[in-house]
Amino acid sequence: GAGVSQSPRYKVAKRGQDVALRCDPISGHVSLFWYQQALGQGPEFLTYFQNEAQLDKSGLPSDRFFAERPEGSVSTLKIQRTQQEDSAVYLCASSLGGGFEAFFGQGTRLTVV
């Protein structure tokens, strides 16, 4: 595709429900990043993949958050037993690698009610 694609664009989940957010990076991009952006705040780093390897997951806020990129392309961010504080925009970005610009998707806005 022409850019980074994220789906769904909007997700409303009941508290306690599990959700899965998808990111389709730009073809050939080695690096993939997930960020969480609360309203009025800057994006907070969650996790980083290089191909299929998850090199850094230090930003994941709890063990309810899990990310994978099994074939080094599409990535999924899963949140188990969602809570209200999980409400945010989840941004995915990809790049050719270190030193290259990152391209962001439109984000998934998650609202937990």
Next chain:
Amino acid sequence: GQQVMQIPQYQHVQEGEDFTTYCNSSTTLSNIQWYKQRPGGHPVFLIQLVKSGEVKKQKRLTFQFGEAKKNSSLHITATQTTDVGTYFCAATPVGTGNQFYFGTGTSLTVIP
């Protein structure tokens, strides 16, 4: 997490005035990137700085990387209404790989 502070948090300027946002890290950086995010939009890459003391220009925008590679600035000359948005620096600390951490951002409002 990594601490990357930006000041000011908010800036209101009259159209035609200049604007500067400053980014400060507590640790030495491999590189720093700048992004612009319009309301309701996603971050869009502006530039990357790598070398100590580096200065880069894009039309009315001037980006600087500090000599110690711990701080950076973005200066906009003669702001226009199209400059409205939040400007973020994004820093890659030395020794941490390719991931980058966003600053707190500066929200710019341009009054026509």
